[in-house]
Amino acid sequence: MSKHSLSQFLLIFTFFIALMSNDASSSETIYYPRSTAKIDPHIDFILEILNTALREFPGKYQPVPSAAAYPQTRSINEAISPYGQIDLVWTMSTNERETKLIPIRIPLDKGLLGWRIAFVNDKNKDILSQVKSLNDLKKFDAGQVHDWPDTEILQNNMLNVVSSSTYEAMFKMLAANRFDYSPRAIFEIWGELASHSSMPIFIDTHIVLHYPTAFYFFVSPRKPVFANDLKLGIERIITNGQFEKIFQKYQRDAIQKADIKHRTVIELRNPLLDSRRLPLNRPELWFKP
Incomplete structure (x- = not known):
């Protein structure tokens, strides 16, 4: 290889390395709470929905667990705080949480x-x-x-x-x-x-x-652009069928094992959430036994 060709190769190689580095550095880190549970029963399901939705925005966001484990109340408080360490939580919706955080009103659990x-x-x-x-x-x-x-x-x-x-x-x-x-x-x-x-x-x-409730993603008020993108990404994977595939992959066996139709149903009130906040006008988002 001539010196001129080698120089051209090194220049092009350096350009691509710099481009890859810039792409990586331009990703916004989104911190979610590491669970206090020995084995988190939600994590694989939730992260697959999250990562599939964020693939609609290639390279823009990088979800990362917090270094320390956070109990539920502390993780929510960290997300609410202007100087908190948590950007994203997934939890049961309440009127208070919907007021203090940005709710993505798509029930990840379909009401389960x-x-x-x-x-x-x-x-x-x-x-x-x-x-x-x-x-x-x-x-x-x-x-x-x-x-x-x-x-x-x-x-x-x-x-x-x-x-x-x-x-x-x-x-x-x-x-x-x-x-x-x-x-x-x-x-x-x-x-x-x-x-x-x-x-x-x-x-x-x-x-x-x-009782009526929903399991939502909640985003810190510090991250309104991320909240908008996350909602758009989830809506897209609902439309293209990926959301339902992920839901069935993780939840179908649990629903069958529960055998709800052969159990006595005890209906409870949910005083923590105004049911008018729930997206009940979208039946495709809800589980029906």
Whole structure:
């Protein structure tokens, strides 16, 4: 190779390296909270939706987990704060969260978060077998994490709740019979059972709780452009069918296992969310048992 050709090659090579470097450096880092759970039951599903939606904006955003694990309340507060470390969270919608954060009003779970079946201690597998109404359920103690919206929802429906300080502590308390049952969303519970297989817990087969809610992406007010792009990206993958494919990939088996049609449905009020905020005019976004 002549010196002239070598110089041209090196110039072109340097140009492409610089171009790639500029593309990488131009990506905006979006921090989401690392979970406190040993195994996060949502993470693969959520990240596939997130990354598929953001592929509509090649190279523009780079989602990254936070260095430290964040419990739910702290992650939301970090997203709200003008100087917070978190840009994106995914969680149950409430009126307060929709006011303080930017909600992407597309239910990632298609409303499954509001369909809840319960863990029970495996020594009391049939403890809920005679529950046919909300009044019947009031005889038992539920277990939830203290800062979850579900705790307030259950209490507002006059159900007894024993709260735990952390997610993992909730399972230890159930194993120790500190409460009778722990309601979990049907798209959470099977993965949680697998990740706590050494514990004496069992999935109740008798009842399902239901209340109106949605599991949204919430974006920090610091990131309005990202919020707009994320919504547009999700709308595009809904239109082209990718959203439904991802939902079925992760949730189909859980829905079948839950067997809702053969359970007693206990309807609950949700005082934390005005149902008029929900996109109920779009039936394609909602699960119907």
